[in-house]
Amino acid sequence: MTQAEIKLCSLLLQEHFGEIVEKIGVHLIRTGSQPLRVIAHDTGTSLDQVKKALCVLIQHNLVIYQVHKRGVVEYEAQCSRVLRMLRYPRYIYTAKTLYSDTGELIVEELLLNGKMTMSAVVKKVADRLTETMEDGKTMDYAEVSNTFVRLADTHFVQRCPLVPATENSDSGPPPPAPTLVISEKDMYLVPKLSLIGKGKRRRSSEEDATGEPKAKRPKHTADNKEPIPDDGIYWQADLDRFHQHFRDQAIVSAVANRMDQTSSEIVRTMLRMSEITTSSSAPFTQPLSSNEIFRSLPVGYNISKQVLDQYLTLLADDPLEFVGKSGDSGGGMYVINLHKALGSLATATLESVVQERFGSRCARIFRLVLQKKHLEQKQEIPKTPDHAPSRTFYLYTVNILSAARMLLHRCYKSIANLIERRQFETKENKRLLEKSQRVEAIIASMQATGAEEAQLQEIEEMITAPERQQLETLKRNVNKLDASEIQVDETIFLLESYIESTMKRQ
Amino acid sequence: MAGNKGRGRAAYTFNIEAVGFSRGEKLPDAVLKPPPLFPDADYKPVPLRTGEGEDYMLALKQELRETMKRMPYFMETPEEKQDWRRLPREMMPTKKCKKAGPKSKKAKDAGKGTSLTNTADVLKKIEELEKRGDGEKSDEENEEKEGSKEKGKEGEEEEEDDAAEQEEYDEEEQEEENDYINSYFEDGDDFGADSDDNMDEATY
Numbered sequence: 001m002t003q004a005e006i007k008l009c010s011l012l013l014q015e016h017f018g019e020i021v022e023k024i025g026v027h028l029i030r031t032g033s034q035p036l037r038v039i040a041h042d043t044g045t046s047l048d049q050v051k052k053a054l055c056v057l058i059q060h061n062l063v064i065y066q067v068h069k070r071g072v073v074e075y076e077a078q079c080s081r082v083l084r085m086l087r088y089p090r091y092i093y094t095a096k097t098l099y100s101d102t103g104e105l106i107v108e109e110l111l112l113n114g115k116m117t118m119s120a121v122v123k124k125v126a127d128r129l130t131e132t133m134e135d136g137k138t139m140d141y142a143e144v145s146n147t148f149v150r151l152a153d154t155h156f157v158q159r160c161p162l163v164p165a166t167e168n169s170d171s172g173p174p175p176p177a178p179t180l181v182i183s184e185k186d187m188y189l190v191p192k193l194s195l196i197g198k199g200k201r202r203r204s205s206e207e208d209a210t211g212e213p214k215a216k217r218p219k220h221t222a223d224n225k226e227p228i229p230d231d232g233i234y235w236q237a238d239l240d241r242f243h244q245h246f247r248d249q250a251i252v253s254a255v256a257n258r259m260d261q262t263s264s265e266i267v268r269t270m271l272r273m274s275e276i277t278t279s280s281s282a283p284f285t286q287p288l289s290s291n292e293i294f295r296s297l298p299v300g301y302n303i304s305k306q307v308l309d310q311y312l313t314l315l316a317d318d319p320l321e322f323v324g325k326s327g328d329s330g331g332g333m334y335v336i337n338l339h340k341a342l343g344s345l346a347t348a349t350l351e352s353v354v355q356e357r358f359g360s361r362c363a364r365i366f367r368l369v370l371q372k373k374h375l376e377q378k379q380e381i382p383k384t385p386d387h388a389p390s391r392t393f394y395l396y397t398v399n400i401l402s403a404a405r406m407l408l409h410r411c412y413k414s415i416a417n418l419i420e421r422r423q424f425e426t427k428e429n430k431r432l433l434e435k436s437q438r439v440e441a442i443i444a445s446m447q448a449t450g451a452e453e454a455q456l457q458e459i460e461e462m463i464t465a466p467e468r469q470q471l472e473t474l475k476r477n478v479n480k481l482d483a484s485e486i487q488v489d490e491t492i493f494l495l496e497s498y499i500e501s502t503m504k505r506q
Numbered sequence: 507m508a509g510n511k512g513r514g515r516a517a518y519t520f521n522i523e524a525v526g527f528s529r530g531e532k533l534p535d536a537v538l539k540p541p542p543l544f545p546d547a548d549y550k551p552v553p554l555r556t557g558e559g560e561d562y563m564l565a566l567k568q569e570l571r572e573t574m575k576r577m578p579y580f581m582e583t584p585e586e587k588q589d590w591r592r593l594p595r596e597m598m599p600t601k602k603c604k605k606a607g608p609k610s611k612k613a614k615d616a617g618k619g620t621s622l623t624n625t626a627d628v629l630k631k632i633e634e635l636e637k638r639g640d641g642e643k644s645d646e647e648n649e650e651k652e653g654s655k656e657k658g659k660e661g662e663e664e665e666e667d668d669a670a671e672q673e674e675y676d677e678e679e680q681e682e683e684n685d686y687i688n689s690y691f692e693d694g695d696d697f698g699a700d701s702d703d704n705m706d707e708a709t710y
Contacts (some may be wrong), residue, residue: 018581049581056579087568093559112570112577356552373658483554483564 001079010115011419017056020045028063028077031339035072036133049344060114061236065177073177074415085416086489091242095156102139105129107156107237115160115234118148122195130199138198139335145195152188155276159187160234188192192232244280247379247497248272249339254348255322259314262303266311267322269296270336283339289330320344339501346404346498349491350384353407369400401502408495415488422481429474436471439463460484 002143006029027043028034029056034042040050054075057063063077088111096104105125110116120142129139141145151157161180246269256264273287273296291313294305303311312334313322321340328334347370355363369375374395426433443459463471527533554560574580590598 015571017579019583021579049584052581057583059579088565088570092566092570093563096562110571114579356549359549364573379606422625478568479564480554482567483591485564486560487554 002409002412004409004416005079005083006030008412008416008419011416012082012085013062014420015423018088020049021053024050025057025062025077027084028075029079029082033066033074033076035074039075044100067177068174069177071176083412083492086485087222087239087242087493089486090246090489091204091237091239094141094242094245098156099147101129102144103151103277105153106144106148110157110235110237115236116230117228117230117234118145118191119193119195119228119230121235122148123197126197126199127202130201134385135377138200141195141197141199145193147470149190152235153189155188155238157188158241158314158340159189159237160236160240161231172307184496195229205467232343240280243493245276246493247280247338247342250336250345250494251322251336255315256347258320259318262301263311263315266293266303266308267336269293269298270323270334272296274336278338281501283332283333283501283505284324284337287326287333287335290332290334293330293334308350339505342494342498343400344503345402345494349494350398350403350407366398369396369399373397401499404495404499408492408499411488411492411495415485415492416487418481418488422492425474425477425481429470432467432470434468434472436463 006026010026013025017025023043023045024039027039031042035255036047036050036054039045039054040047041346043050051164054063058065058075061078062082065073065075068074091111092104092108095107099106101126105128108120109124120474122141125144126139129144130137148157158304161274164181173430202489213390225396227281232357248268250449251271252264252268253401255267270285270288270293273288273292278285290305293312294308297308301339309332312323312332316325316334321337324335325332326335331342349371351363360393365432374392374397376395439459439462443456446456446459588597
């Protein structure tokens with residue numbers, strides 16, 4: 001792992017889990033796989049704290065464990081998974097666009113908690129949705145369950161590997177750590193649960209949903225001693241599936257920009273048809289016949305078969321080669337060239353960076369060299385058979401993979417800088433921020449107890465006009481820095497996808 | 507003596523070739539100021555994308571950040587263990603409030619690690635309870651003690667760093683209470699005792 005990646009992981013871990021987890025996590029990222037006591041010794045942390053930190057990291061799928069010889073358990077951090085924390089807002093927003101608020105909250109809970117049982121997710125999400133509903137209305141568990149099942153069916157959430165069922169426990173002492181397993185067919189299998197109930201509000205309204213008096217309300221709903229029906233079956237968000245979705249989005253949007261709406265819809269249809277049949281790391285989708293594509297077009301689309309065929313031919317002939325023709329049966333067999341598409345997207349990113357950083361002329365040169373593969377500077381070149389330096393000519397080329405790696409590395413550094421700057425801005429204004437929060441809290445409580453307008457104004461005036469200005473500026477800056485982080489992560493996604501796809505080909 | 511300044515060529519007092527320059531006039535320009543903090547950007551960056559999706563994700567990101575800090579997975583750094591026998595009794599934080607500022611400020615002179623908050627006290631209580639409770643945990647505790655002893659031996663530097671950190675933190679806390687420079691402020695006899703008890707009200 002490069003220093004830039006480690007630095008970024010450190011900032012992310014610290015922001016989300018605190019300094020102790022950050023210390024342990026970064027140590028493991030640097031040193032690789034280590035047993036518990038070595039971690040404690042090398043980091044100078046107490047054993048107790050190392051255990052807690054590791055539990056948090058394992059819970060969030062950031063650290064895995066393995067039993068080595070002589071029964072020693074070793075822990076290993078997953079640096080790339082830590083970096084995915086940057087993308088959490090995008091995963092959650094995507095779930096919202098596909099499965100609305102219910103889907104959004106399901107994915108959010110899974111990401112916030114690392115792993116959860118389905119019953120726990122359903123209860124929590126039902127409660128949260130109920131909070132936002134009008135008085136008297138509640139969210140039914142069944143509705144949340146349905147959305148959960150849909151997320152599982154489309155592979156956006158998946159089961160975590162399970163503790164294997166041991167038949168006979170007297171075949172020796174239990175292993176120091178379980179070896180968790182999951183089979184392909186079980187990964188998206190939803191247990192048959194009959195979750196019956198409705199979400200509960202935290203505050204008690206006139207009519208409590210459950211009828212319990214407020215004093216008895218426990219903090220956590222797990223006060224009923226019923227056995228959890230899906231005990232031991234945990235779920236997590238399937239990040240690869242989200243990545244596949246992002247990749248498809250990027251391809252569709254590129255086709256829309258380059259050609260037109262109809263072409264992009266056709267490509268979108270083809271990608272949708274290939275969602276579950278093609279693995280996310282395949283270089284191209286399974287061949288689809290023109291007839292199949294015609295049948296699968298969205299209901300609103302009224303283009304004739306001939307028009308579709310024309311579009312497909314156009315797409316296949318396009319120099320970007322997003323779509324390829326692989327045969328003539330069934331009216332023509334077509335594939336999406338996923339690897340080529342990712343390459344084009346990465347190249348476009350590089351071109352764009354050159355343009356914005358160095359200007360149009362440099363961008364032209366860059367594009368020319370890319371196009372011609374190898375270009376020479378204009379010079380007199382006598383041809384001689386030997387390799388004397390004065391008579392050898394040098395060619396320029398762009399190595400896309402190297403350039404992509406270099407740019408990716410820069411992106412990691414950029415985000416680290418953005419985060420540090422944001423933390424600095426917040427720290428500089430810490431006192432003012434806290435004052436502003438206190439004032440807001442006072443106003444809120446006064447409003448709740450029915451204070452007069454004049455009193456509220458008096459409290460508001462405790463923050464002076466220049467202080468308000470300062471707070472506005474701070475908010476604007478923090479928003480800009482946060483938004484920048486999100487958008488740089490989009491570039492990271494494209495570059496990483498391209499690099500990963502290329503490495504699989506080598 | 508001044509030598510031949512101004513008459514004829516300047517003569518170096520050392521062998522210029524040893525530094526890496528050949529005998530000639532082409533020396534690099536004199537450096538007149540420190541290099542700039544950031545390289546010059548020739549072009550302004552493209553503005554950020556805006557839109558509903560972007561706005562929503564921004565709000566989500568900020569909410570998530572706050573939410574994660576409140577989750578049980580967020581581990582707060584506990585206090586460094588102190589040897590209370592060596593410090594004045596008044597150094598020990600009281601139970602109620604976090605702002606034991608004035609007491610710990612005095613320890614700056616002592617140069618020893620200062621304790622900030624009541625968390626040290628709470629931790630002590632937890633330790634005592636643990637000792638009374640599970641006998642099983644004794645192994646862990648022994649190891650913790652070993653751990654902290656080792657730390658105590660090695661950790662002179664660590665403690666000082668920690669003290670420096672805590673001092674910094676102290677100063678920030680102090681700033682909230684008043685605008686005076688710390689070193690000018692002289693505590694009255696009852697300063698520490700009184701202020702801690704009335705910390706339920708917020709200060710502005």
